[in-house]
Amino acid sequence: MSTLSRDKQIWWALLLLAVTFLTQQCAAIKWLGLNNYSQLTEGRLQAEFFCNRMRQLDVLNRKQFKFCKKFAVERSDAGAVSAVIKSAHITVETCQKQFRHFRWDCSVLRHVPELAPELKSLTAEQALVHALSGLVLSTTFADECSRGLIRRCGCGRQPTWLARERPQQQFHFDGCHTNLRMGQRLARKFLGASRSGGGRGRRIGRGRRRGGRGGRRGAGRRSQRREHRRRKVQLEGHGSRSDRSRGRSKFRKFVQMVNRYNYNVGIEASRLSEAVRCKCHGSSASCAIRTCHKVLHRRNYQHLEHTYIRRYNRDPLDVLLEMYDKKLRKTVYSESGYLGYEEPCSQEDRSSNPLRAEPKCENYKVVSGMPTKNDVLLFHEHSLDYCHLRDGRFPGTQNRECLPDGSPAAQRILKSATAGPKRREIVCSVMCCGRTYRNVTEQHEGTHEECQKSSCKLLTNPYRVICTPCQLLKSYCN
Template sequence: MARKRGRMTRTGWFVLVLSIHWILLLQCCCVASWMYLGVASLAGSVHDDTCSEVPGLVREQLEVCKDNPESLLCISEGARRGILECQSQFRFERWNCSTEKNYTVFGPLLRKGTKETAFVYAVLSAGVVHSVTQACSVGNLTDCSCDMSRYGEADVEGWKWGGCSDNVNYGLWFSETFVDAPESATQTGRNIRSLMNLHNNAVGRKTVEKLMSRQCRCHGVSGSCAVKTCWRGLPAFKDIGQYLKNCYERSVRLAGRSKRRLRRKEKARRREPITNEELVHLSRSPNYCRNNPKRGILGTTGRRCNRTANGAESCDLLCCGRGYNTQVVRHVERCRCKFHWCCYVECKTCETLVDIHTCK
């Protein structure tokens, strides 16, 4: 009898495995984020049911999605632009904006309010503004169109507003409504981390608006510029990424005790208000040198570096003083091609030896 009691029945094992499965699924959904849309495939038609299938969306985000299902593609594209731009800006850094193949996208890294977290929130918020605004101008969203509010107005410099300006105001409103929703949905508006996230989201949005440019086209006989029509256009997203990277370099560390407003940790500047052009963070960044899965850090082992550079991509900095391995790679390609009449191309084979340096 004692032996029978000590064994677990098949039903018991099934219940245990099922319970563990649901616990892991719930944990996954709890840390899931709308940022997952940036790495998810939304190929095919998007309908109302698609919104409920995206993990991590809060009630306000689900309402936005169901009221305007086609906006989900814009959000996905905006998040994708933000992630790719993050990886481009940090491609030579110790932290290279790496993502994980799960619903958390950036893994445990975003749990800490570091400078890197601040940049991620800002660039993805800007990505949604950029994508939605662009979709308005080309007619992909039913709730908006291009901005015609100043159409026909003349300027003293001899040009007038015309064409179809990018409707950045709608993009700003949409991004704020959707991207900021998780911070207010959890009713943690007076939590310093939520205030940090909201501020960095706003910096990303304001950057898009700040970098909007006036674009003009001349009209006249024989190419003369008798009339010049101008409109407002979106900046290239790489310009937004570069601007935010500069903000990242000057990010302001916050005093962690305040729950109602953001204050600088530096006592000498504590009364100086934080502007909407400054990213903010709470915690110091780790050095990202060694692999630490619990913190979402991959380390720099195996990363390619530049032996002759002096910047962040140099082997001295990127390899954290551990040294580097050198591998000689031979490239074989066709070269010195000539066209002979008629009709064939003759090429020679060229070999080049390239030194590849990777961190130990």
């Protein structure tokens, strides 16, 4: 066998191993397969069977299986696992609803725990699903805590920000406040997305303050493990097998780091959901005094301004949509490990410095470390071709609804400065991937969401709403 063919075989073997390890690490999103199951009932035997069965079906990974056993079996707390199942339902439903006008419309989530190709690698779509699931898990855990459905998880703290923002009004806080902090904590625990350098460092610090034994003992054990690994490498030598093992370990840590970051983006975005619901008191409902309790904002909920106050004006789902549309950053990885992420060059970066002879930054620069503001999504592999049917199961854009290029709605999107490239995918020329499209006139009931504005009328005698059927002109890709 020639050296060239042998090197080619080794290269393909390394590539296969890398893809295998990447698939295993991205399999943490398989828990969304709980969407196919109903809520867990109380009972130790039922809970243990459920956790074991989900582990056998590869729906839960090792850490998630431990979470299931700890809460549902050891603590007899089925509410925590039921919250995870509920989160899977909400994540799949929300993703399909919010991205129905994008070329990638989340329909592949119906096949989980079988993963579509884009969910097996660090694509933008995989990053989006991780962030969205982190957001939904945090808010669902927080709601279930405030409702008393999860044990050892009580009400949250009093919202102090309301009095600071509106000092001229009087507020009285009562009721059970939504415990968003605990919701975020439980979400990180289930997803294995603890903050880097977080819990372990604080525990070691407490050990030192109590006498220092815990910290010194932990440091001694770590040094022993490092010495053991060093001797093992010396015994094995610097052969190809040892190099491949170290390469796989580096790549596995890189995948875990990116997934953990994207999970935390969604978990941190849940803060934008903070709101309070109030009841007015005073003469003639003047709202001189308000009794309020903290809740979480839900998208498209209609509330009176004086009874519902949001802390932030930005909706967390809109934030994730904007990240997926315009704030994606590609990670840079080489044989030496993670190098950083690409950031667009600023005007200052584009101007060269003749004194330092620095090269001129043209498009992107590599920033070391991880983003600190959690305002971007990280990916590594470019998105796949979602135009055509893939693997015989995952659909393309055939029969998908779109907006004709010449329509007023499409022109507004194409000319909008806020719409990125992915929001423009609703236009037929983009959605249909160059194929033709057909126009269809559809008859809908008056209660259809797109008919209500034009076909529903308020009658005064007696007061009632009547909706008549309407016709809608739709366009679909061939």
